[in-house]
Amino acid sequence: MFILSLALAAAAAIWGVPWKLAAGLNIGFLLLSFADLAFLPKSSQIRLKRRVPEEMERGLPADVGIEIENHSQLPLTLRIIDDLSDSFARPFPLKRKLAGNTRGTVQYETAASIRGHYTLNRIYIRCSSFLGLWEKQMVKEAESQVKVIPDLTETRRYLENAQSYLLYEGEKIRRQQSGAGEFSKIRAYAPGDDPRKINWRQTAKLQEVMANVHExxxxxxxxxxxxxxxxxxxxxxxxxxxxxxxxxxxxxxxxxxxxxxxxxxxxxxxxxxxxxxxxxxxxxxxxxxxxxxxxxxxxxxxxxxxxxxxxxxxxxxxxxxxxxxxxxxxxxxxxxxxxxxxxxxxxxxxxxxxxxxxxxxxxxxxxxxxxxxxxxxxxxxxxxxxxxxxxxxxxxxxxxxxxxxxxxxxxxxxxxxxxxxxxxx
CATH class of the missing domain: 3.40.50.410 (von Willebrand factor, type A domain)
Structure with missing residues (x-):
């Protein structure tokens, strides 16, 4: 605002604009600026709440949501920065517009490169006035706890299909457990199974190679x-x-x-x-x-x-x-x-x-x-x-x-x- 006032004064001096007109323009601009300032909501009228998963796997993306409540009559234009550690991906600032007396959510995706326990304390926001001449910076307390655990992709792959996991990934063993133990069931023969466990009677009956499974x-x-x-x-x-x-x-x-x-x-x-x-x-x-x-x-x-x-x-x-x-x-x-x-x-x-x-x-x-x-x-x-x-x-x-x-x-x-x-x- 001060810079614009100086610019008007400089323009008046260069182009010979009368000082009264220049002063009037400056006063008018100041009045417009203060009127725009009145369109900034109070800090107490904006409430934020973070929605973050309790656990995140290292290196894998996770969604975080920030819920915004606008309790003022005025529309909001916000820029938001969350209090993430440097080990997290930081896609900031987030931008959001919100009408008066409404609620909204802004979401972003992040990933952590270092395991451990993290505390997210604050959310930083900047609210622009109606004409954009003013910005109000606010700090909202919003404590959240996040645990960054190891990447469990390999664990899930094994639990979903142990036979496939060993068949395509294992270098030493390419078959499931067989031999000892009590009889469990009969199922279709799969590559990597012990040929000695083929159930020939069921194979002939069903016209499909079947194998015995032992617990x-x-x-x-x-x-x-x-x-x-x-x-x-x-x-x-x-x-x-x-x-x-x-x-x-x-x-x-x-x-x-x-x-x-x-x-x-x-x-x-x-x-x-x-x-x-x-x-x-x-x-x-x-x-x-x-x-x-x-x-x-x-x-x-x-x-x-x-x-x-x-x-x-x-x-x-x-x-x-x-x-x-x-x-x-x-x-x-x-x-x-x-x-x-x-x-x-x-x-x-x-x-x-x-x-x-x-x-x-x-x-x-x-x-x-x-x-x-x-x-x-x-x-x-x-x-x-x-x-x-x-x-x-x-x-x-x-x-x-x-x-x-x-x-x-x-x-x-x-x-x-x-x-x-x-x-x-």
């Missing part, structure tokens, strides 16, 4: 260990190593709980971060999720020896011990070998890590230049060292494997099913 033995114990140390904070194409480990752990836990087995979870870094005692039933998956959703990668190195020592004190029954960590880092931890030799006498140990895509790509590069040849040689040397260390541990009866970033969950579930099929527990 697997229940009540086995599965212990999932999740490394939360420094190396697990290494970034991948989507998230970091810890994110993929958590997603794989939740999928494996869901598979075991669906099968009627007991599942316990231990998360550790330098110290024990969380421990969920063994229990069964799908409701136990919620307890595991509640204990793990806010865990972050620690800046300190992992204390494997301390974690195994703690595990020995809380887990006495024989179980499949599944460790999610970095294979190369773990094989250099000589102190853990002492505890693992004891644990191996009671538990069935298996470790899963994520392949180093950069190292593998370097090892496959064409040596077109001296630099590329040196990089290729160094990458191949590192791979050979890792294989040698891995073989040394496997000779102690400690199995290890690496899987692609997107196949970690499938590899873990496939190994679990393989263990059950072979009756190793």
């Amino acid at each position: 697997p033995e229940h009540g086995k114990y599965v212990t999932i260990m999740i490394d939360c140390g420094r190396i697990m904070g290494a970034e991948l194409e989507t998230g970091n190593r810890l994110e993929k480990a958590l997603e794989a752990a939740m999928t494996t836990a869901a598979a075991a709980l669906k099968n009627g087995d007991y599942v316990s979870v231990l998360a550790f870094s330098k110290d024990i971060q969380s421990y969920v005692p063994p229990s069964k039933g799908m409701q136990h998956l919620n307890f595991i999720l509640k204990a793990l959703y806010s865990i972050q990668a620690d800046a300190a190195e992992s204390n494997y020896s301390g974690a195994f020592q703690y595990l020995q004190s809380v887990q006495n029954k024989r179980s499949l011990l599944l460790l999610f960590s970095d294979v190369r880092t773990f094989t250099l931890e000589e102190g853990a070998l002492v505890y693992l030799k004891r644990i191996r006498q009671r538990h069935l140990f298996f470790m899963l890590g994520i392949e180093d895509n950069i190292l593998s790509a370097r090892a496959k590069d064409r040596p077109d230049t001296i630099k590329s040849a040196m990089l290729k040689s160094m990458a191949q040397q590192q791979i050979l060292i890792a294989k040698r260390e891995k073989l040394r541990w496997e000779k102690q009866g400690l199995q290890m494997a690496e899987a692609p970033e997107g196949g970690l969950a499938a590899a873990a579930v496939s190994h679990y099913i393989n263990v059950l099929n072979r009756g190793l527990l």
